[in-house]
Amino acid sequence: MKYPRLEISLPKITHNTKVVVGICRKYGIEVVGVNKVSCGSFEIAQAMVNGGVEIIADSRLENLINIKDINVKKMLLRLPMISAVEEVVEYADISLNSELKTIKKISEIADRKGKVHNVVLMIDVGDLREGIFKEDDVFKIVKEIIKLKGINLLGLGTNLTCFGGVIPTEDNLGKLISLKNKIEDIYNIKLNVLSGGNSSSLHLIQKGQQIPKGINQLRLGTSLILGTIEVTNSIIQGTHRDAFRLIAEIVEIKQKPSKPIGKIVNDAFGNIPVFKDRGIRKRAICAIGKQDIDLNWMKSEDKDIIILGGSSDHLILDITDCNTNYDVGDKIIFILDYVAILKAMTSQYVNKVYLQEG
Template identity: 35%
Template sequence: MDAYPRLCIHLDRIRENAARVAERCRAHGIAVCAVTKGISADLNAARAMLEGGCDAFADSRIRNLIRLEEAFPAVDRFLLRIPMRSELEAVVRTASCSTVSMIEAVEALEAECAAQGKTHRALLMFDLGDRREGILEEEMEAFVRAFKRCPRVKLHGVGANFACFAGALPSAGALERLASARSFMEDGLGYAVPVCSGGETSSLKLLEEGTLPRDVNHLRVGEAILLGGDVAWQRAIPWLRQDTVELEAQVIEAREKPSRPEGPIGPDAFGRVQTFEDRGRRLRAILGIGRQDLPVEGLRPLDESVEVLGGSSDHTLLDVGGRPAVTRWGDVLRFGVDYGAMLSLSTSPYVARACFEDGREVRAVPRGGRSGSAPEACCPFGPP
């Protein structure tokens, strides 16, 4: 019934991006963890990322990791977001490795591992400037003692996050500090800590420029593969494709109207007071999708004569007065999406999905179903 709006996922293009990222990274001894959260761990997209050469999956939601485990049981699964206490049973049962930044979490994971008779691998996150998750370097000794007290939770790597909260960009200096932290933890614990996870898509720029420290041997990459972009450095990555994920939405009204509102102006439905340029009467179109489904500012009309004016909860308003073809009720318009829009659209239950190979729509895997056998992949986290 819900044919539109729909998110169109071009699997061949995502596979191509994954192959290009994996090839560049492997040439420098770097494993690529495919971050699937931006597309809500769509199993078709995940398979394309794996087939392109990614080594493992990473996601911030346990529910997504469970689905990935069901579909690709041989592939490692990395929990990106630090787990909540209420998630620990599922984390130990499902995740191959998880991020930690609190001693209490390490101790709680140890207790859960004992209850399940398992061991667990941890990636200790360091805050190197972005001021999101992660410990400060002055806390390392305390974490050495914590891991020594918790033999079932083995430190398998150190990691850092960049450009997600404060916008702090990765740098060679920051990543050299991360490599030094790994050496400190190895010396203190008396065993190898094999993974130095040097960030996300934003760190690819350092790889391109030849400034990524040699000790970085792991990156967590989502946006570059899924969209060919890098919001941190405000660029389309020139050696990747950007025509990978698109939105198709249907016009529910098309009418010429004055461009300025009438009467006193107050806040809109989301509490913002807007200003409007008087452009006279213009042909406007309304799409049957809105802010409940995505931040409409994240839409990029593929027809350059279309302009996104804004949106309410269930409507997106467009100026289509410059279109060569007359816009009519029932028309379907196409848009590129940024990362935030893709994330929201893939999460919304009101948005359908369609998968394409070489421009042809293909049968999609159900959102909650198995995808069948998965190709083998190298697992950068090693055996459990």
């Protein structure tokens, strides 16, 4: 087999999705399966669909094109570029938007193609990433949108945690609900979707609180692939944490000092490394590095292995305290968190293997 290898358990992703979809359904919330961490993997998107999602979302059009043959609705998460509107209308059923100029261009293209494109208007309730911040500006844009051909204003959405780290609360999500009610009253229209953020919004359910009534959609990725809620650093009961396992091969084992010898300056990534002197230690090097993985977002299945660090191409481990007598050519298994999965899926040097069982 080819290494390094990323093993992806599709049944575990399907199982996690079923669990989370079931939880959300009790609150009247539709789950949009966010597939962006996988670089548009057809197999992972299908696993989410098998778990019950009816919309697959991604930030990149290239990834939506890759899953065009899966029979579900597609949502573009990242605000559309005007230069790519033709492809947006062709490959996305829904897009998140905040700029009237872009929406007008979508209208032009959709009308020419004889299509109706669904728009979720993004509202910034405090995280300060994308979205309209001032309430008056929202009303002005809605007034213009409802005049456009080829556009269906599906509803309102917001994003929290990703940039400013602002946690979803009943108060800030409540702003979205209040705004929806005002828009419906003023313009005599119906907004069918209130998209209340990402996996971080699940913490309200976890804490036994009620997600504000009216929020009827969440865009979920981490909770489906890892069964975790990031803001509370917790695992959703009944889900699998290990759907992604990285397997790397040992290329060197040597007894070496634990502290480099000589004057220490910036490493290849501009950082000044700090080392604790623990004497002579047994070290292993695996054939994978920071170009392919994020060392801070992974851990070894062998709890006695210490990840010391790495360079672009090498992962350096302390195996002194291990009960296993590792040798050159042996394989080390790592469980990955979100950021490490993102880098591994993006790297062309990591072999991806989809498991149909287990």
